[in-house]
Amino acid sequence: MDYLTGLGIRAKKASTLLNVLDQERKNNIIEACAKALIESSNDILEANRIDIDYAKKNGMKESLIDRLMLSKDRIKAMADGLIELIALPDPIGEV
Numbered sequence: 001m002d003y004l005t006g007l008g009i010r011a012k013k014a015s016t017l018l019n020v021l022d023q024e025r026k027n028n029i030i031e032a033c034a035k036a037l038i039e040s041s042n043d044i045l046e047a048n049r050i051d052i053d054y055a056k057k058n059g060m061k062e063s064l065i066d067r068l069m070l071s072k073d074r075i076k077a078m079a080d081g082l083i084e085l086i087a088l089p090d091p092i093g094e095v
Contacts, residue, residue, distance in 0.1 A: 023090040034082040041075045 001009075018026065037044070048070040055065050 019092055026090065027086045030082050030085055034079040037075055037079040037082070041072060044075060045070060045072070 021029075048068070052065060052069055055068060060068075
């Protein structure tokens with residue numbers, strides 16, 4: 001099984017588990033993810049630097065490299081976006 005197939009299978013299993021959680025529990029998970037992004041930002045930025053170097057060495061277009069490049073501000077924006085999700089109504093079970 002390749003990486004993407006395995007990832008898809010794990011995502012499907014996770015979605016089944018998330019469907020039965022109440023909104024408070026899901027919001028706690030989202031908040032923990034946002035907090036983890038901020039707390040792990042130095043590690044994320046270091047891994048991103050490696051990705052950027054690899055992309056440059058392999059001739060990736062500068063416009064794509066810009067999309068790939070992270071900064072403390074971009075990571076904070078991702079975390080803020082997750083926090084904004086908490087204010088939204090839970091869409092599970094809605095048509």
